[in-house]
Structures are given as structure tokens and as C-alpha cells.
Amino acid sequence: MHKTHAHDGAPGAISHARSYELFSAIAFAGRRRRIFGRLVELAEVGAGDVVLDVGCGPGYLTALAARAATPNGRALGVDVSEPMIAQAQRLRAGANCAFEVGAAQGLSAADATFDVVLSSLAIHHITEEARATAFAEMFRVLRPGGRVLIADFLPPEGPLARHLVGSTAGRTMRDNPVERIAPMLGDAGFDVRATTQVSWFLHCVRADKPGGDE
Ligand SMILES: C[S@@+](CC[C@H](N)C(=O)[O-])C[C@H]1O[C@@H](n2cnc3c(N)ncnc32)[C@H](O)[C@@H]1O
Incomplete structure (x- = not known):
């Protein structure tokens, strides 16, 4: 297990990993x-791809991507929360699926390491000031021609549903500016x-890094 505590208490980190897994299910x-599975399809993850999942939480999407990348591919999940990474390692680490503590706005990978970057329900946890840096980091670690798929919470439009989201999940989710x-x-x-x-709740953007063969 990754031993660093460098990101404990980082803004946006979710530390209640076991209850998040249950909540998510x-x-x-x-x-x-x-x-x-649809996110993996939209990112066109296929055999041999090397995939990064940013803000992976307990690693459900990472594991699906690792499966889609088989044979010869692999997936790495990164999350700022050490408890989330511990949970992901317990539940979902495997031969071609690994996890490590890290922040979206300061990825440890070398330039052009990945074919695909995924991120699900994590962007609204990253402070607005750090978001541009996180996207720049995703760009840096993707190879030319690589794909990024960002999925984030789409707030409901109706006043009652908005009130419910605001009072249970908070303003960050109620007012999440996915259009940006x-x-x-x-x-x-x-x-x-x-x-x-x-x-109804997931807004997805697929984008490609220019270059590559296509
Ligand atoms: C709502 S969970 C989503 C987990 C998973 N991707 C999913 O879709 O179920 C958001 C995750 O983003 C992580 N997170 C928040 N800020 C982060 C950052 N700056 N860098 C990396 N991960 C971050 C949190 O710790 C949490 O595990």
C-alpha cells in the first residue's frame, strides 16, 4: 500500500472510503x-491501452477500464485521499490494475505516458483555481492522439430537486458549472x-489531444 500521507486533508479529498463505496453502489x-461501462466505451478504451483514472475513489471505473484494456493494457487510478486508495487496493487492484495517492493538479507520471485519461465525479471536488492546472496535467501525461473523458455531476434543473441536492450534497454540487x-x-x-x-446526473465531455496517427 502507498504510505505517503502528503495529501491527507487536501481540499476535495473524500476520506470515508467504505461508506462512499456503499453509497456509490x-x-x-x-x-x-x-x-x-458507457464511460469506458465513450473513451474507446481497448486492448493494449494504458489508462489513467483521475480521482478514482474506490476504483470501480479504473477496474472496468483495466478489463477493457486487456490484453496488454493496464489502468492506474489516482486519488488524493489515502483511505480511498487503500479501499481501491483492497477491492480492485489486480495484475493490470493499480492505484496510487496523487493529486490531479500535480500528477507524478511522465509526459505522454497514457493513451486514455478518465475522470468521473471528481472535477467538482477540485477547487476552481486548481481545475485548469488539472486539465493541463491530463494533457501533459497523455500521448499525442490520446483521449480524455471527463464525467461530472449535472445538477438538476427543477427547484425542488435543486433544493434537495443543495441541502444534502451542498452548493458545490447544486451549482456545479459542468458547461465550463x-x-x-x-x-x-x-x-x-x-x-x-x-x-440524468452525468455530463460527459470527450476530447482528444492533437497529434498521433489519426
Ligand atoms: C465523488 S468521488 C468519485 C470517485 C469515483 N471516480 C467515482 O466515480 O465513483 C471524488 C473523488 O475525487 C477525489 N479527489 C478530490 N480532489 C482530488 C484531487 N485534487 N486530485 C485527485 N483526486 C481528488 C476524492 O478524494 C474522491 O475520491
Whole structure:
């Protein structure tokens, strides 16, 4: 297990890893596999791909991506919360699926390491000032022609639903500015390819790093 405590208490870190895993399994109402599977499809993860999952939490998406990258590919999940990484390692580490503590805005990987970067429900946890740096880091660690798929919470529109989200999850989620993700990815140098709604609460942006063979 990764031993560093450098990110303990970092802004946005979720430390209650066991209850998050339970919450995630329940909140997706039996559709977690299908919804996260759709993210893997939208990012076109395939055999041999090397995948990074930023803000991986307990690693459900990371493990699906690792499976889709088989054979010869692998997935790495990074999260700022040490308890989340410990939980991910307990539940989902495997031959081609690994986890490490790290922050989106300061990734430890070398330039052009990954074919695909995924991030699900993590961007709204990153402070607004740090988001541009996080997208720049994703750009840096992707190879030319690599793909990024950002999925984040789409706040509901109705006043009652907004009130419920605000009072249970807080203003950050109620007012999450998902419409800024695509332009920010553009500012980081990506070519934005598609914006997709996957289920009522997930806004997804697929973008590519210019270059490569295609
Ligand atoms: C709501 S959870 C989502 C987990 C998982 N991706 C999923 O979809 O179930 C958000 C995760 O982002 C992590 N996080 C928050 N800020 C971060 C940052 N700056 N860098 C990396 N991870 C971060 C939190 O610790 C938490 O595990």
C-alpha cells in the first residue's frame, strides 16, 4: 500500500472510503456497471491501452477500464485521499490494475505516458483555481492522439430537486458549472469531440489531444 500521507486533508479529498463505496453502489440503483461501462466505451478504451483514472475513489471505473484494456493494457487510478486508495487496493487492484495517492493538479507520471485519461465525479471536488492546472496535467501525461473523458455531476434543473441536492450534497454540487468543462479542456489544448449526457446526473465531455496517427 502507498504510505505517503502528503495529501491527507487536501481540499476535495473524500476520506470515508467504505461508506462512499456503499453509497456509490446504492446511488447508481443497479446501473453502476452500465453507466461506468458507457464511460469506458465513450473513451474507446481497448486492448493494449494504458489508462489513467483521475480521482478514482474506490476504483470501480479504473477496474472496468483495466478489463477493457486487456490484453496488454493496464489502468492506474489516482486519488488524493489515502483511505480511498487503500479501499481501491483492497477491492480492485489486480495484475493490470493499480492505484496510487496523487493529486490531479500535480500528477507524478511522465509526459505522454497514457493513451486514455478518465475522470468521473471528481472535477467538482477540485477547487476552481486548481481545475485548469488539472486539465493541463491530463494533457501533459497523455500521448499525442490520446483521449480524455471527463464525467461530472449535472445538477438538476427543477427547484425542488435543486433544493434537495443543495441541502444534502451542498452548493458545490447544486451549482456545479459542468458547461465550463468543454471550454476549459479546449483552453488546455484538447480538441473537444463530443458532449454527452449519460443518465440524468452525468455530463460527459470527450476530447482528444492533437497529434498521433489519426
Ligand atoms: C465523488 S468521488 C468519485 C470517485 C469515483 N471516480 C467515482 O466515480 O465513483 C471524488 C473523488 O475525487 C477525489 N479527489 C478530490 N480532489 C482530488 C484531487 N485534487 N486530485 C485527485 N483526486 C481528488 C476524492 O478524494 C474522491 O475520491
